[in-house]
Amino acid sequence: xxxxxxxxxxxxxxxxxxxxxxxxxxxxxxxxxxxxxxxxxxxxxxxxxxxxxxxxxxxxxxxxxxxxxxxxxxxxxxxxxxxxxxxxxxxxxxxxxxxxxxxxxxxxxxxxxxxxxxxxxxxxxxxxxxxxxxxxxxxxxxxxxxxxxxxxxxxxxxxxxxxxxxxxxxxxxxxxxxxx
Amino acid sequence: xxxxxxxxxxxxxxxxxxxxxxxxxxxxxxxxxxxxxxxxxxxxxxxxxxxxxxxxxxxxxxxxxxxxxxxxxxxxxxxxxxxxxxxxxxxxxxxxxxxxxxxxxxxxxxxxxxxxxxxxxxxxxxxxxxxxxxxxxxxxxxxxxxxxxxxxxxxxxxxxxxxxxxxxxxxxxxxxxxxx
DNA sequence: TAGATATCGAACAAAGCGTTTTGTAACATA
DNA sequence: TATGTTACAAAACGCTTTGTTCGATATCTA
Numbered sequence: 001x002x003x004x005x006x007x008x009x010x011x012x013x014x015x016x017x018x019x020x021x022x023x024x025x026x027x028x029x030x031x032x033x034x035x036x037x038x039x040x041x042x043x044x045x046x047x048x049x050x051x052x053x054x055x056x057x058x059x060x061x062x063x064x065x066x067x068x069x070x071x072x073x074x075x076x077x078x079x080x081x082x083x084x085x086x087x088x089x090x091x092x093x094x095x096x097x098x099x100x101x102x103x104x105x106x107x108x109x110x111x112x113x114x115x116x117x118x119x120x121x122x123x124x125x126x127x128x129x130x131x132x133x134x135x136x137x138x139x140x141x142x143x144x145x146x147x148x149x150x151x152x153x154x155x156x157x158x159x160x161x162x163x164x165x166x167x168x169x170x171x172x173x174x175x176x177x178x179x180x
Numbered sequence: 181x182x183x184x185x186x187x188x189x190x191x192x193x194x195x196x197x198x199x200x201x202x203x204x205x206x207x208x209x210x211x212x213x214x215x216x217x218x219x220x221x222x223x224x225x226x227x228x229x230x231x232x233x234x235x236x237x238x239x240x241x242x243x244x245x246x247x248x249x250x251x252x253x254x255x256x257x258x259x260x261x262x263x264x265x266x267x268x269x270x271x272x273x274x275x276x277x278x279x280x281x282x283x284x285x286x287x288x289x290x291x292x293x294x295x296x297x298x299x300x301x302x303x304x305x306x307x308x309x310x311x312x313x314x315x316x317x318x319x320x321x322x323x324x325x326x327x328x329x330x331x332x333x334x335x336x337x338x339x340x341x342x343x344x345x346x347x348x349x350x351x352x353x354x355x356x357x358x359x360x
Numbered sequence: 361t362a363g364a365t366a367t368c369g370a371a372c373a374a375a376g377c378g379t380t381t382t383g384t385a386a387c388a389t390a
Numbered sequence: 391t392a393t394g395t396t397a398c399a400a401a402a403c404g405c406t407t408t409g410t411t412c413g414a415t416a417t418c419t420a
Contacts, residue, residue, distance in 0.1 A: 002386085002387065002388090002396070002397070003386085003387075004385095004386065004387075004396085004397050004398070005396095005397070008397080008398080025206065026205065026206035029375090029376065029377090030376075030377070030378085031375090031376070031377090039398080039399085040398060040399040040400065041377095041378085041379095041399085041400080041401095042378095042379080042380085042381095042398075042399075042400080043397075043398055043399075045377095045378065045379075046397075046398080049378090050377095050378085051377095137357060138353060138354065138357055139353070139354035139357050139358060140354070143335075143338060143354055143358075144358065146334065146338050147331060147334060147335065147338075147358050150330065150331070150334040151327060151330070151331060151334075154326065154327060154330040154331075154334075155323075155327070158323060158326050158327075173318060173319070174318065174319035174320070174323055177317060177318055177319050178319060178323075178324065178327050180360060182365075182366065182417090182418060182419085183417085183418070184365085184366050184367070184416090184417065184418065185365095185366070188366080188367080209406090209407065209408090210407075210408070210409085211406095211407075211408095219367080219368085220367060220368045220369065221368090221369080221370095221408095221409085221410095222367075222368075222369080222370095222409095222410080222411080222412090223366075223367055223368075224409095225408095225409060225410075226366075226367080229409090230408095230409085231408095
């Protein structure tokens with residue numbers, strides 16, 4: 001890929017990410033993005049059809065980067081016999097997320113987070129479904145799965161948004177204690 | 181208040197709510213709202229300065245309606261000795277929410293939900309803080325509070341979004357089981 | 361009924377969007 | 391190093407949406 005294209009794309013991603021930290025997605029204009037990124041108008045549209053497309057692409061980029069090696073394992077998650085494996089996987093994911101913290105902050109902070117969140121939730125739903133049903137419960141499995149997935153994304157949100165200084169291991173402990 | 185104003189405001193609230201069920205807040209135009217509500221352009225702007233203002237006003241309306249009697253109690257929530265009271269309060273809130281289901285669906289369904297969610301979370305944070313610290317725990321209290329609040333809003337979202345046919349009592353049971 | 365006021369409808373400027381064009385600079389390659 | 395290719399900046403464009411204004415009309419209140 002052309003060096004110029006890389007630079008432009010990175011400039012736009014960076015600018016967009018920075019803007020997302022202080023404004024909601026809906027209130028950010030293309031003009032602001034290209035001003036912040038210092039690229040021409042036509043250049044922006046050469047790379048992205050729309051603002052939504054930019055968001056989508058940034059999300060997939062990050063998601064694929066964060067979960068690339070996990071996805072390669074063909075995600076055969078079966079935690080039915082081992083709490084330890086489950087915890088290890090959680091910590092593993094948190095490490096990945098930590099390394100992408102810079103861009104994630106904007107994505108988790110505001111309304112636009114929905115999109116990346118949905119990627120994450122899709123992945124987690126599959127992963128967590130192996131962990132459920134270990135103990136008998138009244139609530140529908142579907143409900144518990146939904147709640148566990150949301151609890152995890154909210155844990156991450158709590159962690160990222162306020163720059164909480166916990167290690168992935170600490171956070172895993174807290175999370176496991178919460179969902180018991 | 182003038183009967184015409186009431187009718188107009190209700191027409192706009194209704195139209196907006198219906199649109200929110202099928203489109204995200206950012207993609208709804210004022211034109212669509214006034215077409216759906218069947219009111220003139222100038223009329224809309226006579227009532228609301230902007231689209232965001234409409235959202236804000238609808239949220240406060242619903243929130244105040246749902247929690248009006250609870251708020252009057254000066255919210256002296258102290259559940260330190262009684263799980264029963266806590267459960268009763270939860271069920272109570274769910275009943276209120278159920279009665280406003282129509283408008284809430286749009287607010288919970290999409291990106292715009294953030295605003296109403298934040299009202300709700302503010303209220304719940306105060307309420308839940310009395311329930312925490314009953315058992316010793318490793319995780320920071322702040323974290324647990326955040327998680328409990330989010331768990332509740334997610335429970336409601338799960339309930340509303342998919343028109344799950346649980347009674348407030350059933351849902352309370354599930355929620356209490358989850359947060360234990 | 362009379363006076364007040366909410367609404368309608370149309371027209372308007374301003375801002376944002378997405379496209380197109382032209383000239384220039386950075387690139388890959390031979 | 392020379393050459394063709396590609397990405398970029400800048401400006402102009404038509405279009406959509408926004409938010410305002412104004413006079414005419416319908417509907418309220420008292």
